[in-house]
Every structure is written in structure tokens, then in C-alpha cells.
Amino acid sequence: MHSVSNTESTILNLIQPFDAKTDREQIDLLQALGRILAEDIKSELDFPHWDNSSMDGYAFRHADLEEVEQLAIASQDIPAGSTEAPPLGKGECVRIFTGGMLPEGADTVVMQEDVEIVGVYLRLKAPSTKGEYVRHQGEFYRSGITLLSKGTKLVGTDLGALAALRCQTVPVYRQPKVAIFSTGNELVSLASQDPLKLGQIIDSNQYTLAALVTQAGGIPLLMGAVPDRQESLRSAIETAIASADLVISSGGVSVGDYDYIDRILAEMGAELHIQSVAIKPGKPLTVATFSSSLNNALTASGEKRCQLYFGVPGNPVSAMVSFWRFIRGAIAKLGGGNASSWYPQFILAQTTQDLHAQGRRETYLWGHLAWKSGRAIFDPVENYSSGNLISVIGTNALAILKVNQTYVPAGETVAIVQI
Template sequence: MLPVSEVEAIILNLVKPFNPEIDSENLPLSQALNRILAEDIKSELDFPHWDNSAMDGYALNYDDITDVQDLQNFKLAIASEDIPAGKAIAQSLKQGECVRIFTGGMLPKGADTVIMQEDTERIENLLKLKIKPTQGEYVRRQGEFIKAGTTLLKAGTKIGATEIGALASARCQEIKVYRQPKVALISTGQELVSLENSEALQSGQIIDSNVYALSALVQQVGAIAIPYGTVQDDQEILEKIMEQAIHNADIVISSGGVSVGDYDYIDEILEKMGADIHVRSVAIKPGKPLTVASFTSIHIVNRSEDRILYFGVPGNPVSAMMSFWRFIRGAIAKLNGANEIYWHPQFIQAITTEDLHAQGRRETYLWGKLNYIKGIPTFQPTHNYSSGNLISAIGTNAIAILRVNQTYVPAGDEALIMLI
């Protein structure tokens, strides 16, 4: 068994990110949510485009009030024309004059400071200041956020709502993103029945839930799931399905068939097909049986990619999902050109509400729910850690990790938590 950290490093070293020139497409901005940017985008505009007000108030020239000591008897003349957002006035402020301005309004020439209306008193066409503002207060300067020609977003950025808003502001109607990785999914096992045929469920049989759970996980990370259905433990049939999957996908995930049973054929078939097997088991609980293999272009006809990755995960549903959360989603992120922060799981410390136990021989992953109680991250473990009990994983959003040789974390202490 290899350590978890070593397996993660092996997998990431095997992944060659997509080529931005070949493995990319141009999309309308409205369709780019959760996609990965394939090239840097520079802003064509200054942000803000011009000096503008950050408050409803009055724009003035600070020089007019620099030497004022007695605010009680000092007043500024108010220009006749207000400045709402979206309107510019051609004339400059005269000496001793201010102008009513609203949030987002463009500062007129000669103005460099805004005093908010709550700090003023208007007396007909004169303005009395209750306080003396600082120079430049409540003014958003042209180019203060970003200058034209500066990189707005870097390649590898995941496009979320704020990125879409910023790109729209920068007049980007279309952007270049990496194509979505294609992930083939194969479920193996004599006991499995597809959901479509579940009415014929017999004693000893179970419904194939892995294809649905893994498809959902694949889609969550921005890839395309290609289910190849449920395959019985027939070596010849399984080999044909695996060949099809390898030729049609960037990554293949099969569940089941990677342990040491008489019907566990995955590793044997991979070796027959010329795969390089890099991992056969990992010191993790659950999820010990894990096959990581690769096919080079030598073994695959008419493929431009240098390497196709194959993951054989355990058949137990929670084990299969754990393998995905810990190892496979990072591989998909790197393949898809995402920034390195997406390659690795996110870890935090949280208070566990109950005792956590492990045998200590393998890195142990205990699933549960992370909440914030009075701002403090708090982990509530589930009460059944059978890797075959998918029901116990409902609502899971975090995993407590006990390292090798760590057997106990008492309730009220901090535990290492992996966010999922």
C-alpha cells in the first residue's frame, strides 16, 4: 500500500493539462459559467472608466476648503445642475462652488472630493458643511480598480458569477475556455442491476448506484460523464467495454473489480491491454483498493493526447466516492487547465462534536457534516462508517481525517477536515 500523499503526487504527475490551442473552444459569456479560462484576458478599459462618486452627496474642490477653520460660517454655492449616474456635465466647477452628485455620478472637472449628504445642510442654493472631509474622500478614481491593458483574468481561472460580471463590464461577449474533459464510467459486478431494470431485482442483487453518484461528481467538477452502464463479471465483455471507454474518453473510471477476489479482473485486463499500472492500493480507509493506470498514445490509435488515465475504484459506494473526492477530482482539475489551487483538496481545522476513532494503520476518513456555530467550524460525524452504507453519507459535506497512527480525537478537540 502506498501512502495517500504519494498516490496523490503520482496521479498529478501523470496528468498533462489540456493544450489551450487544441483543447479549447470559444463560448458566449452567458454559457461560460464554471468553465476554465484558456487564455489571459486583458481589460480594454480603465475601471472605473472615469472619476465618479461612491456616495450620494456633493462634489467639491478641496482647495476651496483647505484653509477653512470656521465651518459654522462657511458655505459653498450649489451649482444649478445635479449629476445623477449616467450623466456628465460639460462645465467645470467654479471656485467656491459644489454640485449635487449621486452614487456613480461622473465627477465634473475641478472636483476632487465628495462629502456625503448626511454631513451637510442645504440652505436654498448654499451648502453648509457639518464636518470637514478629507481630500479625495468618496471618490473612485479612473483606473483605480484596474488599468486598461492590465490582465483582468488569468488562464486557469474558474469562471464564476463575479468573473462573468467583470468580463461583461469589460465588454467581453465571448471568451476562450478549455473543453470539458470526457470521463467514461463503468460499473462492474455480477450483483449489480441497472436502475432501468430494477423491477427485476432478485435476491442477492443490488441497484447500480455508483454510475449515478460518480456521474454527478464528474459533472460537479465541470467534466462530461459518459456512462457505459453495468457490466457483469465477464472478462471478455469487460475488456471490450474498457477498450471502447479508453478510446472515447480522457479519463476512465471503473468501480469494482480491483480487489483480490476471483472475479476482480480490472488489473489483469489493463496489463493485457498494455497499460502502465502505477498504483494498486493506497493506505486509506475506506478506499484501499485503488488502481491507477495510464495508456500512452502508442497503445491508442488516432488519439492526439499523450496519455489517457484509468482509475479503478472500489465497488462499495462510499469508497468509490471517497476515491473521487481525494484523488480523481484533482486530476480532472489539472487536466482541465485549472489553477493549481483546484488540484488539491481544501483542508481546515474544525471542532468535532463527537469522539473520532480509527485503527491507525491507514489514513482514516470519517464523513459527516460541517456547520458553523457562532462562527466556529464544527464537525458532526455520522454514526455508521460502513463503506457500503450510502444512506449514511446523505448530506455529507466534509470528511474528518485521522492520520496514520492517530487513533482518537476526543469530542471538543480540533480535527483535520477535508471539504467536499
Template sequence: MLSVAETEKIILDLVKPFDPQVDSEILPLSKVLNRILAEDITSELDFPHWDNSAMDGYALRYADVENLQELKLAIASDEIPAGVAIAQSLNQGECVRIFTGGMLPISADTIVMQEDTERIDDFLYLKVKPTQGEYVRRKGEFIQAGATLIKAGTKLGATEIGALASARCQTVKVYRQPKIAIISTGNELVSLDSSQPIQLGQIIDSNLYALSTLIEQSGAIAIPFGTVRDHQAELESVMQQAITSADIVISTGGVSVGDYDYVEEILEKMGADIHVRSVAIKPGKPLTVASLAPFINVNRSEDNLLYFGVPGNPVSAMMSFWRFIRGAIAKLNGANETYWYPQLIKAIAIEDLHSQGRRETYLWGTLTYQKGSPIFQPVKNYSSGNLISAIGTNALAVMRINQTYVPAGDEAIIMLI
């Protein structure tokens, strides 16, 4: 049985990121939310484009007030609103009214904000002596033309898209979305849209919907292949179809040691290399990770395809995704290393946390904030088959091997999901 850290390393070592020349597309800026940038974006402009004011106030020459006993300046007749090109130069002892974003006149180097002044007729009296350069945003201060604005591998959110718009990038090159096939296995499973009533011993296939949602939240495309009975030939046929249709395949169930657990046997028959069979994690111990030879996958001819066989219990299946598969998708999709690993913080547990200590244990619950401090509330029932207990879950308490107890009021390691 492999440790969680060993499993994570094996998986990430197996993932070969998309080729930005092959696995990318050019999209309009309005269509790239949450996509991964496939090439560095260089700014063609200085930011700011020119010296401008960061405040409503008055522009002046610092040298004119540096040695004045009475901070008094003559006010020029013009005003400088934002969006107006100014060619005027300030004369000695003169200032000009300027608004936020307004372009500094020639020779001005300092702004005094409106609240620190008093205007009497055509003269301005300064209540405080300004600092040279105060409230001035200099040309190229934020970034200079020719510098990298955003690096490849960055996930594009609102701030990145806004910056790209400021740089007049109408289209950008992003990685294509990975295609992730999902197969649910088990004689007990029935589809959601079945017209027949649920019989004794049957359950709805919730994994297909939960994993599809997690995949889409990860910026990939989910390709559901439906529910497959525990029949070896039938399962093999569907696995073959999935393998030739996707970049990663996830199947749920069929990876334990039961008489009807066929996934690993079929993978070996296909010539797959099986790298992981079980992990010292709770929940989610039965985990199969395999790579298949390139000739099987018609989508990415030069790289192996990854196959994940996760447990059938719904919380276990989601745990496998949160802890291992999400990072693999991020690396495959060209995202920078920040996105490959779980985000861990510390929070106060408001109830006792318990673990047997034999496996790295993940306890689901909710993370909230009280007076700015993170607080973790665990659920009451940690059965991996109890999907109802996971409703509202946004975080997991991590109990390391040999750690059996975290008392209420102590800090716990929390994985954000």
C-alpha cells in the same frame, strides 16, 4: 502500499493539462458558468472608466475648504446623476450635487456625503471637514487598460462573468469539458431501469449515478458504459470502448485480490503502466491508477490516458473520487493549481472521532457553523457499503496515520467536499 500523499503526487504528475490551442472552444458569455478560462483576458478599458462618486452627496474642491473656519460653499445650479457626461468645471468656493456613480466635474477632487451636510437656500454647510479624495473612485483605480483582468485557469463564476461583461467580453475562450467514462463491474449489480425484481444477492448499481453526478459537478462530461458482469472477455471489450471514447476512464469494482477481479490483468494485457495498486487510506484502499499509450486513445493523440480502478463499495468509490480523481480532472481541464488539491480547514468535532491509525482515515459527516465557528458532526455508521449513511455529507474528518482519537470538543482537520 502507497501513502495518500505519494498517490496524489503520482496522479498529478501523470496528468498533462489540455492544450489551450487544441482542447478549447469559444463560447458566448452566457454559456461559460463553471468553465475554465483557456487564455488570459486583458481589459481594454480603465475601471472605473472615469473619476466618479462613491456616494450621494456633493462634489467640491478640497482646496476650497482646507482652511475655511466656516465650512460653507455655494451650490451650483446643475446636478450630476449617474450616466451623464459632464464638461462643467467648478468655480472657486463652489460645489455641485452629485449622485452615486456620477462623473466628477473638472477640478473637483472630493465628495462629501449627503448626511454630513445641510443645505440652506443656495448654500451648503458641511457638518464635518472632509478628507481630500474622500468617496472618489479614480479612473483606472481598480484596473487599468492593458492589464490582465482574469488569468487563464480560472473557474468562471458569477463575479468573473460579471467582470467580463463589464469589460465588454461577449465571447471567451474556455477549455473543453473532459470526457470521463464510467464502467461498473460485478455480477451482483443490476441496472436501475431493470424490469425484473431484485433477486437475492443482487443490488442496484448506484455507483454509475453517484460518480456521474460527481463528474458533472467537477465540470466534466460523464459517459456511462453501464454495468458489466465479472466476465473477462466482456469486461475487456467494454474497457476498450471506454478508452477510445474518453479522456479518463473510471471503473468500479474488480480491483481487489478476488478470483473475479480482472481490471489490472486486462490493463496489463493492453500494455498499460500501472502506477498505483493500493493506498494507505480508509475507505478506498484498493485503487488502481494506470496510464495507457497514446495510440489507444483517439481523443488526445499526444498524451497518455489515465485509468482509475476504484473499489465497488459505494462510499469507497466516492472517496476515491473526492480525494484523487477530482484533482486530476481539474488539472487536466486547465484549472490553476488551487483546484488540484483538497480544501482543508479545522473544525470542532462535536462527537469523538476514532481511527485504527494504520491508514489515513476519512470519516464522513456534516459541517455546520455555530456563531460563525465550524462544527463537524460525524455519522453513526462508517461502513463503506452504507451509502445511506452518506446522505447529506458535505465534509470529511481526516485522521492521519497513527492518529487514533480526537475527543469531542477538540479541533479536527476537515476536508470540504
């Protein structure tokens, strides 16, 4: 049985990231939210593009204050968007609005609240500092400097900055295709109109894993439920490998008489790296690789890409924990994300209830994380059955009890991974 940390490192070492030259596409900026940059982004524009005012007020040459007590107000205002800003004469000032381009000769802006207008003259009611309320060209960004680095996952604020610098399209890695199928004679498709018979359950894992793959930046390819028959399972695995970059199956990886996945993978020439993990829930986890002719994925050099196969438990929460802890990071690395995105982000939070574990395996307890008075607070759910899909509704965090850790009393801190 592998430790959690060993399993994580094994998986990440097996992943061969997409190539930035061949596994990429150029997409419209509006479609780029959540995508991963395939190259560094630079702009030919400075930002701001020119010196401009950050306030409504008056622009002037600060040195003129040493010679005059009041400034003559020029007749022409400078609103935002104006392309005409006549040079200032000595001892002059000009009405300017936020975003307006500074005229030649001006180097300072005074707020309109800090001046007194006397006819066509302006007097300052408070001392002014040279350069005050001026946003200088290139102050925020200089052209040619890397703005966003390769591997960055684009968020909304990034798109705004890219738009301001006139980047209409961006180069991104293509999204990993992830084939998903469930195993089990008891599974029924959600689309089925027939009443459930005794012993049958809806194939919910198909929807859960598809949603998690989408959240992780992948494209789910749903293959439905496959009965526990070896020929059917082998056919499903062959189809999945041929059509996707990564495969996830749920069920069939434990030690029951109908758990065929590991046996079939071995017969098909896969190398099994992981078959069980010291984690609860999620102990029966299979991690295998294919590099045979079944796998059509190629690296930039034309070699076969080592393709990962994940067999997660059939219990819904076990499948989720396996995904959150191991597969999410694998998709991030495969899809070109920065190394920081490969690993879960841990924080410490105060638990509102006692937490218990047997201590033999690293234990993950789900619940709700909130912030109160600047502190992270974890509120666990009441029922931790790995088959209780209802208990996971609305949860956003997992509390972690390490091996040999059996108890965390209410009010104490515990390691938390946000999901």
C-alpha cells in the same frame, strides 16, 4: 501497497494537462461559471471608467473652501448616467448622485447630510477632506493589467467583474470527458422496470460518479453496468478509452475470482502504476495509463497523450472516497486548473464524538462540518460501513486519522477535508 501521499503524487505526475492553444473554446460569459480560463484576461477599459461620486451629495473644488465660506449651487444636477457635466466655475458646486460623473474642476464630494442649503448657496456643516467620496478613474483596475490569470476557475463574482469590463466571451479549457462504467453481475440499471431479484442491486455508482465528475468540471459519459465477463469488460474498456480523456470503472479491482480489471488492463498493454493504497475505505484502487493506439488523445505537439484509467472499489462509499481524494485533483489538473485546485484543502475541526480507527491505514470518516461561534465543528455519522450509501446523505466533510492514529476523543481537533 502505496501510501496516500505517494498515490496522490503518482497520479498528478502522470496527468498531462490540456494544452491552452488546442484544448480550448471561446464561450459566452453567461456559460462560463465554473469553467477554467485558458489565458490571462485583460481589459482595454479602466474601472471606474471615469471619476464619479460614491455618494448622493454635492461636487466641488476643495481649494475653493480656502477663499469662500459658502458655494454657489449650479442649476444643473448630475444624475448617474448623465453624459453632460459642465465644468464648474470658481466657488461653485453641483448636485450629484451616486455614480454620477464628476464635472471638470471638481475633486471632492460632500454628503447631502453634511450640508446646509441657504437659498442658492451651500454651506458645509462639517470639515471636508480633498478627494472624499470620489471614485477615481482606474482606481480599482487599470487597463492592460491582468485581471484574472490563466487557470482560474470562474465564480459568480468573476463574471460580474468581467461583465463590467465588457468581456462578452472568455477563452476557457474544454471540459474533460470522463467515461464511467460499473462492473458486476449483480448490478441492475435504474431504468429497469423488472422487480429486483435476490442478490441484485441498483447500479448507484454510475449516478454518484457522474455527479462527482460534473462537480469537478468534467463531462460524464455513462456506459452503464458491465457483467463480470472478460470479453465484455475488455470491450467496455476499449470503448471508454476511445471516447474519453479519462476513464473510471467501479468494481472488479480487488482480489476476488471475478475481479478481472487489472488482468485485462495488463493484457491490453496498459501500465499499472497503483493497485492498492493504504487508505480506508478505498484500499483496492487501480491507476493505469494507456499510450497505445487505443488512445486517440493527442498533445499539442501531436504526440499521444498518456491517458489515465482509474479502477475504484465497487462499495459506494469507497468509490466516493477514492474520487474525492485522488480523482477530483486529477480532473482539475487535466482540465487546466491552477495547482492549488489539484490538492484537497485541509482544516482543523473539533469533533463532537470519539473517532476510532485501526491505525494500519489512513482512515477517512465522513460526517457534517459546521461553524459555531467561529469554530469548525465536525459531527461524525454513526455507521461507517463502506457499503452504507445512506450514511453519506448530506455529508460534507471527511475526518482523517493518519496511519498509527487510532483514537481522537470528543472535543479534540482532527484534520478535515471538505467535500
